[in-house]
Amino acid sequence: MRVIGMLSGTSHDAVDAALAELRCQDGEIVLRPGGLLSVPFPERLRTELADSLPPAATTLKRICRLDTRLGQFFGEVAGRAHAELARGQAELVVSHGQTCYHWVEGARAYGTLQLGGAAWIAEATGLPVVSDLRTRDITRGGQGAPLAATLDALLLPRHGRHGALNLGGIANITARDRQGGITAYDLGPAGALIDVAANWATGGAQRMDTDGLRAARGTVDRALLLRLLDEPYYRLPPPKSTGKELFHAGYLRERLRGSGPDPDDLVATVTELTACLVAAACREHALADVTVSGGGVRNPVLMERIRALSAPTRISDSTGSTVCGLPAQAKEAYLFALLGFLTVHGIPGSVPSATGAHAPALLGSITPGAGPLRLPPPVTEPPLRLRIEPVDRTGG
Template sequence: MSELFVGLMTGTSLDGIDAVIVDLAAEAPKLIASLGAPLSPELRQQLFQLQAPSEDELHLAQIAANSHSRACAEVVLALLKQAGLQTTDIVAIGNHGQTIRHRPELRYTLQIGNHAMLAEYTGITVVGDFRSRDVAAGGQGAPLVPAFHQALFAKPNSNRVVVNIGGIANLSHLAANGDVIGFDSGPGNVLLDAWMLQHNARHYDANGDWAATGTVLPDLLTQMQAEPFFTLPAPKSTGRDLFHLAWLSQHLTGRTDAPADVQATLCELTAWSIATAIKQQGTPDEVYVCGGGVHNAHLMHRLAAYLPRQVQSTQALGVDPDWVEAFAFAWLAQRCILGLTANLPAVTGARGKRVLGAIWPA
């Protein structure tokens, strides 16, 4: 008998809504259907505006949360139609929401999204607010996907690393003995996308083609590598609160570098920071990548140059790299519905295992 859940993810890149339907009845979860939809220019602008303090931001945040939930509902209903399913076929929606602040050192993280409205629009139970309980227990509230990576990708007698390259990059070290270490390594696409938008009015550097035309600036790279976050021990997590255009501008003060060379250097920074984080935990047997960054051919090439092992997409493990994070939030929703813990204290730093999420019944 099937047990169908919907997973929704809108990440730091603010590029769109990823939605999946997964069957979690069997020991091996199965992806049933998937759909991606870009954020409307209006919603994208609303969410960008909330990445920094502004006047009347409480009001703006609620308006954006409502818009976000309407957009999510439209994607869910379109996905159900595509799959030939009814709302009554779905146990629950796992909705990550949109992160607009992540300050675990101040004991809070904020992902907006009107979960009650999403339940009302779809007629499906919604599970959301996955991160706050871990933060309340002294954890980072991120990354949450290593527990899912362990459930889906761990292999006995093999040391695997799964890297998710979204706006921020995070890693899951799945040790052969069953131990899991996971943390954010630093910027994924967030600086690359911001620089691309500023200079080319496009939201991302397709295939890394623009970065590939530039030359890495060694002195700028060294300067950015000195960011203290990179040497912090795990558990650690980050976001747009640290890595944003103002952070980059500080490093570019007084410089007149060609924009393409800066893009090449940002790409190198992402590849270096991921590879350094991997090697800090020893030499893995296998490295798999998921998230939007997997489509940046230049970034993948530079990452592979730093590592002694072949770097592959999670497609090699039978899971499309575009849907891994949305898949994870469907899995997290099931854990919450069943009252099962879903955080890994060794990853987040929480005082113990906790049931994550809150439930808005249909």
């Protein structure tokens, strides 16, 4: 199948759409990457979304409008991916949507809300759409996250202590133990607090610390870092999940206890916080190597601090890694293409040891496209591994 996987992450700066050619073969899934399309959010839509996220108050009217406008935007991006990447030959779209609220109290997840109506995507492309990929896992007692564990469990070598880290608005990690089992959970903030600090430092002119320039100029405030590391979430055992419902601008402001450090020092401090969280997880799971994906790999200061604090764990980004084999920026989009492929083939897409669910779940809801809904024959034996098939650059 030719599947378009789509998402907008917790940084809500762009919608990424990746084309994956997927097939089941001899107990494994083979994925052939077909390219990535990344489309920045229209400024007005991004502002409306940001103004509606926690801790801001909102209304049902605003949520309804956001669901429609996000769905229309996702539909536009899916249509472009269908035309530009798939040459009109895609068969399925899988949309994670935009997370607007993830309801967690302590160690228990009770619900999750992703906006971006799937019907708008189906109408724009004529293709069936798999969406709402997290809720079913929550109904089985899981966190609904991190779903990246599904791809990582199939892709990471089955022997040895390997890990995979994603640095988006929130950092999440997947770890393989000596017995081949999988543990995965949200570590805490990555871009979520770095973006806030960079935005403050520039009076709202910058959304992020581009190339880590402000962190490079700043000095870590050790007293503030210790206060940030005293967050109770970090002491919860996995499985666990979190989001901007906790780690937002108000959260950071409360912990500054007054005027706080100089702007660049604040950026350096929250960058160091993420590196400390990653390093602690590497030690906790005694990881030999970790492959990193997500927008955070473009921040050289963050990556340098992760490498320094996590030694002797080897840290590499997934662009050139033989462990992962997928481009760092596109990994999550390919993840959702994989999850939708599993769903339409009747294969559960969650990993209970990662999410905490009592059983694996068949994920998502399916919205028909322009024609009758025709699902492929179910796969009776769940695949044991994922193989990335290199793209033939010679035109074959």
